[in-house]
Amino acid sequence: MSDFLIKPTASAREPLQASFSDASNPIGLDGVEFIEYATGKPQALGQVLEMMGFRPIARHRSREVLLYRQGGLNIVVNAHPDDARAANHGGEAPSISAIALRVRDARAAYDYMLERGAWAVPTHPEVMELNIPAIHGAGGSRIYLVDRYQDFSIYDVDFVPIPTVDQHPQATAGIHFFGIVQYIGPGRSYDWIEFYRELLGAEPIPDEERFGIMPKGKLLRVPALSATRGFLIQLVEPEPNVFDTSERLQRIGLGVPDVLAAVRALRGLGVEFVETPEAHTDPRGAITKTYLGSVVFELVHSEAGGA
Template sequence: MNTPNQTSTVDRESITPATNPLGLDGIEFIEYSTTRPQALGQVLEMMGFRPIARHRSREVLLYRQGAINVIVNAHLPAAPDAGAAASEGKPVLAAVALRVRDAAAAYRRALDRGAWAVPSRVEVMELNIPAIHGVGTSRIYFVDRHDKFSIYDVDFVPIPGVDPQPPAIAGLHFFGVVQYIGNDRTEDWTEFYRELLGFSELPPEQRFGILPKGRILQSPCPPASRFYIQLIEPEAGVLDVEDDEALQRVGLGTADVLATVAELGKRGVEFVESRSVHTEDRGALTKTWLGGVSFELVHDERG
């Protein structure tokens, strides 16, 4: 403790956390691993995505609508950590790529704070995108090429005759990711995202959508690109889970949930309607396809 005549300027500065230490600026892409890319592609197209480019050397497709990029990775021999579910054809949310100010600096900072590095498997004519291990077998990529020059300019070849910027249905955009975790693991994962990436915990009364379970973590991004991670433990007394942790589904924001549901319904998308989960102006949940793919719509005026 300082005495009255001592200055505390240095102490105050030393304990003031950086509000956005990595310069996070939203999600660049999410990646699915699967041995059934055509089936997953049909689901994505029903949701409004369009395939716009193919990877130069791998069985990988880039889908897009608006500012949402989805990678479908069927190059499983190069990604053995995709898990047994992917090898059985069940799509797995395998990675999230985060936009950062400086990818190399973000990667080094994460490693310095205890992250585990993912060995790169770069081939000729490919970018080296640094990554750390996330939940389960997933990866967290750091991307700093996302403006005039992007990672897709190097690694992907455009599909001829396809609009590279297909519009988003009803202004859909990334809202966040839902992560299933083990029993009594909320504090561990909160610390992981806070220490490595600068996330902060929202108060319990601040909730989004129609599934207000678990804990919500907010990214330190500017408001326009801010996204959220929802940590959900098994219900008490129902299931004992220790190792079965994974990214579970993607949240998409829209300014008008009901209008978006109606538009997607015309495309064949079905939504969960039950006593506990049903469509309303706060949000909606799609049915699950292929044993592991679902999307949650969340009311978000940024759309």
């Protein structure tokens, strides 16, 4: 396992506490709470998200951050200048800067990950802000751990609802979170498989079991307490002779019960889809054009979906 991903520790294999007795889901994962984009152009990104069916529902109390939602999907648009510059490494294009995971106990999960060598992210919450623990992920991104997602959520503390806006807009065409696609460096598949297996309990899916229309790389299934909240991570190494080998969270996979119906609905909202011999709309999946230089969504046939 690469020490770039996980620090070696003497107690890496020692059990931490009785609450992590479930080997298949050691931190009590229960799906994704939100995906965060960092951008210096929040209005432009907001227009793309609204085409995809998301609606702005709340503003952060103290930062330039806006919460978008549809169904059980939350996307945070972070335009706070320091955060945007750091996440985008000085570039202009928006980037997926964080993924927040629902867990049974955030502090216990955080300690479990640090015991196994994860790199902690120092947090500096402002007055009246929650201190949400996080570790480092791909390309400078963060993996947050959230245990407030039932009746009382993190948004009740950190965000102010936008007046007159429906706080629970219906999902377009049954859209739900399916997975995340991560670009990795050459020969790095094993390192990242071990990273997610060690920290999240993720397990590789056999190569012959594929999803969507872009069956590249390695697929990992991430467990969840609820059967409808598990998700996939797709690890994609660069093609030979590709110049850009940077590691990053590249795109979001959205599950829909009927891909063709979802494409029709989203086209009605203005979304354009890639139609080439290699990547085109079919009942298994579809992929949008790239917006703002980096923002792309993939649709995958999936019946499951939970808030």
